Structure formats: C-alpha cells, structure tokens
Amino acid sequence: MKTKTKAIHSAYQSKDAYGALAMPVYHTDAYEFENAEIMADAFCSRVPLPDYSRVTNPTVIYFEKKVRELTGAENVYALSSGMAAISNSLLSLCESGANIVTSNHLFGNTWLLLSKTFARYGIEARFCDLCDLEAVKAAIDDRTVCIYAEIISNPLQEVVDLQALAHLAHSLGKKLVADTTMIPFTRFSAKSLGVDLELVSSTKYISGGASTIGGLVIDYSCGKEFAARMQEILLNFGAYMTPHVAYMQTLGLENLEARYSLESANTMELAERLRTIPAIRYVNYTGLKDNPFHDIACRQFNDTYGAMICIELESPKACFDFLNRLKLVKRATNLFDNRTLAIHPASTIFGNFTSQQLRDLDVSETCIRLSIGLEDMDDVFEDIRQALEINI
Ligand SMILES: *Cc1c(COP(=O)(O)O)cnc(C)c1O
Numbered sequence: 530m531k532t533k534t535k536a537i538h539s540a541y542q543s544k545d546a547y548g549a550l551a552m553p554v555y556h557t558d559a560y561e562f563e564n565a566e567i568m569a570d571a572f573c574s575r576v577p578l579p580d581y582s583r584v585t586n587p588t589v590i591y592f593e594k595k596v597r598e599l600t601g602a603e604n605v606y607a608l609s610s611g612m613a614a615i616s617n618s619l620l621s622l623c624e625s626g627a628n629i630v631t632s633n634h635l636f637g638n639t640w641l642l643l644s645k646t647f648a649r650y651g652i653e654a655r656f657c658d659l660c661d662l663e664a665v666k667a668a669i670d671d672r673t674v675c676i677y678a679e680i681i682s683n684p685l686q687e688v689v690d691l692q693a694l695a696h697l698a699h700s701l702g703k704k705l706v707a708d709t710t711m712i713p714f715t716r717f718s719a720k721s722l723g724v725d726l727e728l729v730s731s732t733k734y735i736s737g738g739a740s741t742i743g744g745l746v747i748d749y750s751c752g753k754e755f756a757a758r759m760q761e762i763l764l765n766f767g768a769y770m771t772p773h774v775a776y777m778q779t780l781g782l783e784n785l786e787a788r789y790s791l792e793s794a795n796t797m798e799l800a801e802r803l804r805t806i807p808a809i810r811y812v813n814y815t816g817l818k819d820n821p822f823h824d825i826a827c828r829q830f831n832d833t834y835g836a837m838i839c840i841e842l843e844s845p846k847a848c849f850d851f852l853n854r855l856k857l858v859k860r861a862t863n864l865f866d867n868r869t870l871a872i873h874p875a876s877t878i879f880g881n882f883t884s885q886q887l888r889d890l891d892v893s894e895t896c897i898r899l900s901i902g903l904e905d906m907d908d909v910f911e912d913i914r915q916a917l918e919i920n921i
Pocket residue numbers: 610611612613636639679683708710711730731732733742743744864
C-alpha cells in the first residue's frame with residue numbers, strides 16, 4: 530500500500546467485537562486474564578497482551594502500529610509529549626558520564642533539558658555547529674553516544690545534512706538521533722537518510738487541531754538493548770501516551786496528508802506574498818528558492834518545506850504592535866494547528882533566558898514566528914498586511 534492508503538487502512542491487532550470502524554478507546558487501566566498462567570505470560574512479555582495501561586494499552590498500540598507501518602520502523606513508542614519522547618529516549622541511550630553532541634539551535638525546552646537538567650545527572654551536552662562536519666567530529670569522543678539534531682531548527686530554520694551526519698556518526702560507532710517534528714514523516718524517510726532514532730512532537734502536525742499533546746520515539750536501528758531500556762524507562766518514568774490522546778492522534782494521522790498538502794501549499798503562497806510588504810525586512814522560509822537552505826531542504830525532504838515562516842520586523846516594539854493588531858491570526862504558541870498562529874519567540878518561548886543564552890542560541894528579538902493553517906490565504910495575508918501597514 531502507498532502512504533496515503535496506509536494512513537487510513539491499518540488492521541487492528543485483534544478483531545473488534547462489534548466491527549467498530551474507528552479504533553475503540555480502551556479507557557481502562559488494567560486487564561483481566563483467563564488464568565494465572567496467561568497472566569504471568571502477559572506480565573513477563575511472553576505473550577503480547579496488555580497488562581497495565583502505564584505501559585501498554587490497545588488504543589495506543591494501534592496508534593504506534595500505524596506509525597510503524599508508515600515509517601518502516603522497528604519499534605515505535607508513543608509518549609505523553611514531545612519532551613517526554615526526547616527525554617525518555619535519550620535517557621534510554623545514555624548513562625552518567627556519556628555525552629551528546631548537538632547544536633545551540635534547538636527547540637528551547639530541548640536546549641534546557643540538555644544543558645541544564647541532564648547536566649545535573651552527569652550527561653553532558655556538547656554544543657557545536659552541526660552544519661560544520663569538522664566541528665562535529667572534533668566534539669565527538671569515546672563517551673559520545675549520539676549526535677542529536679533537529680531537521681529544521683526553530684525559529685532559525687537551519688537545515689542539517691542528515692546523510693553527512695549519519696555517515697560521520699556511523700563511521701565512529703555513534704547513533705544519529707533526529708527531531709523531525711518540522712516535516713511529517715509521511716513526506717520523507719529519515720531512515721533512508723541514515724537516522725537511527727527519529728523523535729516527533731505529535732502535538733504538532735499529527736494532532737492538527739490543537740487537540741492533544743503527544744510524542745513519538747521511532748526506532749530504526751538502536752537494537753534490542755535500546756528496546757529493553759526504553760521499556761524499563763516507560764515503566765519507571767510513567768510517561769506513556771493515554772488512550773484518549775492516541776485516539777485523537779490516530780484521527781489526526783488519518784487526515785494528516787490532506788491537511789499537510791494544503792498547509793504547505795498555503796505556506797509557500799503566503800511566503801511569496803509576504804515579501805511584497807515593506808515592513809517585513811526578511812521572510813525566512815526554506816521553500817523560497819533564494820533561501821540558503823533551499824537546496825538541501827529540497828533534496829532531503831522531497832521538495833516540501835513545512836508550514837512555518839519566520840519574519841523579521843524592524844524592532845521588538847514593532848513585533849508587539851504587530852501581534853496586538855492581528856484580528857484573525859491567533860496570538861499563540863504551537864505549530865501546524867488548523868489555524869494560523871503568530872508568536873514573538875524572544876519574549877515568550879525564550880522569555881526567561883538570559884541575554885547571554887539568547888546570544889548563544891541566536892534568538893532574534895525582531896523575529897515573529899508564523900505557523901500557517903488551513904484558511905484562505907487571502908484572509909491571512911490581509912490580516913498580516915493590515916497589522917503591519919497601519920503606520921504607513
Ligand atoms: C513542540 C516541539 C517539541 C516539544 O514537544 P511537546 O509536544 O510540546 O512536548 C520538541 N521539538 C520541536 C521541534 C517542537 O516543535
């Protein structure tokens with residue numbers, strides 16, 4: 530089956546008693562067993578039966594199965610947030626004394642997790658320029674476990690060369706871990722680019738309608754030891770996805786392709802139109818042909834560029850004025866909602882960062898991040914234009 534068909538038609542793990550078309554939501558925390566022998570087998574994973582919903586639930590398993598079929602992964606784990614997917618999987622890979630080679634251009638919470646939280650437990654993050662392979666190589670030593678990259682950084686929109694990083698990592702016996710939240714995994718194959726472990730905030734494209742928070746750990750080649758560690762971490766940290774979220778996100782996954790096609794086309798159209806507004810100093814979108822990362826994004830992601838645009842305005846005050854004048858576009862965080870959203874990252878997501886940290890992370894104080902929705906772009910463009918051109 531092709532991707533679009535697979536997203537819709539995944540068989541249930543076992544036949545539903547009533548032939549329900551939508552996956553039933555198993556709102557249960559525990560399961561009854563026919564006898565003590567089967568019960569023992571279930572608890573010791575000798576038979577694939579759910580025992581307790583902190584680690585296994587039929588609705589969540591179905592969502593994980595759909596993702597496995599769509600990505601060709603060995604194992605998929607659904608967790609309660611993107612951050613849970615990132616923290617739990619990295620804790621499964623690393624132990625005290627290990628280090629992770631990564632970039633300063635990371636999602637704000639990931640940067641804090643690596644630089645602050647993990648540091649307290651003896652896991653070191655080494656920040657370098659992931660676009661400079663020599664710098665990456667120099668940062669790696671025998672305690673390095675993985676290279677950790679975001680495929681399109683946020684809000685800078687830097688695109689790393691996954692094949693080159695995978696080649697370097699594998700030549701030194703390390704793993705490549707990639708946060709691919711910015712482009713749906715139905716549009717490009719992280720596996721074929723050499724990614725060992727793919728992490729996704731399913732809060733974004735998959736949830737779609739701003740309905741639920743979730744995260745995915747998609748394992749292509751981390752092996753049995755990782756699977757056992759991940760199972761242990763899931764049991765002991767308790768961040769497994771809940772059945773209701775899995776149900777909502779299964780629906781999101783089924784219509785992801787339809788939404789993404791429209792959102793990405795809308796984003797391309799809007800990016801071009803925004804260039805005609807004089808108050809916007811720079812439109813950052815890798816879909817634009819003169820963007821410095823256009824060629825690599827085109828090659829890696831099969832000519833699709835996501836649905837996030839960053840615009841540079843004249844000053845922080847101009848950013849606040851713009852946000853305050855918006856009528857249709859929502860002032861909100863989140864990405865890839867059905868609605869178009871706008872945020873000033875420097876004063877919000879990075880609002881509590883020190884000025885040194887902001888410099889280290891290259892967070893611009895004049896940047897507005899837009900996440901483009903499903904609306905008619907005539908209306909979104911008109912709202913942005915009126916919010917910017919009021920002084921002209
Ligand atoms: C949102 C996001 C996360 C965190 O995901 P949550 O679901 O909010 O925990 C991680 N990485 C990227 C790139 C994100 O956009």
